[in-house]
Amino acid sequence: MVLLDIVLKPMMNDEQPNTKTALIPNASHSVQDADFSFSTLAICSDRKVEKVSDVAPPIHLSTTYSMDSDVSDGMIYSRVHNKTRSRVEAVIANLEGSDDFKTVTFSSGQAATSTLLFTLRPKRIFKRMVENTEGDDEAGYAGTKDSMATLRAFANFYCGVVKKELLSKIPATSEENGKKVDDIEDNVMKVIDITKIEEEVDMDQAMQNQDLSPNSKPIYKGDIIWLETPLNPTCDLTDIEYYVKIAHQMGALVIVDSTFASPALQQPLMIGADFALHSTTKFMGGHSDCLGGCVTTKSNGYASSLKSNRSVLGCVMGNLEAYLLLRSLRTLQVRVLHQSQTAEVVAKWLHGQIGNEETNMQVTKVHYPNLAPEQSSQEGLTTTDQETAASTPKYKKLTNYEICQKQMNGKGPGILSFELKTAEGSRKLPQLLEIIEHATSLGGVESCIDYRFQWDRSTAPTLLRLSIGLESPKDLIADLKTALLKL
């Protein structure tokens, strides 16, 4: 697939009717069945939301709408409806390969995560783990872990209430029933290491869509697999197709937090995932000026539950933010492709600094998925995937590089991370840079570097996360080189 002209084809097995309508309402020629390219959809797919002659979309700031006796348009109050928001949702839905009304935007990525979990109320969540100095921890964005822990605490509180109620009804002699009641809390929103699935499932069978034997079913209906790929902050990739195959055989759901890729590099719904989630604050917003999040699905049912829960929880995207995001999506593809290209150049340069006296031999590791295998030296790249592959004989797990070719059109994210010799050096480097901003967050037009350990103890204390903006790679490299020499 040529990325600059991606043609999105809806998945054949989508059980929901396709509600795509003509891109240009009342056009004399019918374009509704055509396969539009990504770049066209980013520009045109919101035109049908409202009929205006403005070429640039209008911004609707009103919180309330004047009502005729007939409220057929359904516009009552902006916590529920807003045309600027509907426009941005139509564009995202089309960029993800869903259809017009199945994206739900939120006030932040965190609100998107919490509302989705609140809506699905999963029994168990399978997630990638990481080893750190204090033992095993959940890998990926730390806020997601917090959201799961908070919802679990709520669930446990209500389980406690239910348990008390049930225990009062069970005869004291019924020991077995008492034990079952005791187990209730253990089965609510438990977070489980995703590798437990690989240990029990014959992946060869799963990948060939063969029926899995009943004794190798570690995951059930009501469970979810939560994939964050690329992973914050190491950019490790997970093979979405691999988990979709297992989950769907068991009736479980797959959620992909695709924030680091954006739809310009990865479209999880096209690979079969049930939900694609983003912090739109990052690459989709792209200018570090609007907080937001979104979830896209192919299911009418889930889309309407998410909308209704968003209204109840009140975590809607602001009208101004929706406008800014819409403007940013027009240029998403050009920005992200450029950021991806520059990130690869910078990652290669940093990789070349490993053990290099010219930069004080400061760099010890580079984490970037799209470095060709010959550059994936043991010390240079993360080897987690290769190690897992060696210890899992049933199915050859793909490396980061292979997954990047398979599910990201061979383009790495516009972000990378690298490690220095000492934690002290890593803490100091951001202050020595001139072009690259010392700031958290990512995906903006300005490059930002973040010492993650200060926020997130599950990351290595020597690691720096570098989000690449739209500056010239030559200048970014010069900035890094000068700072490394000052250490």
Ligand SMILES: Cc1ncc(COP(=O)(O)O)c(C=O)c1O
């Ligand atoms: C991968 C990922 N998901 C979700 C979020 C949360 O998004 P927000 O900051 O917009 O709430 C972040 C924030 O950094 C993130 O990196």
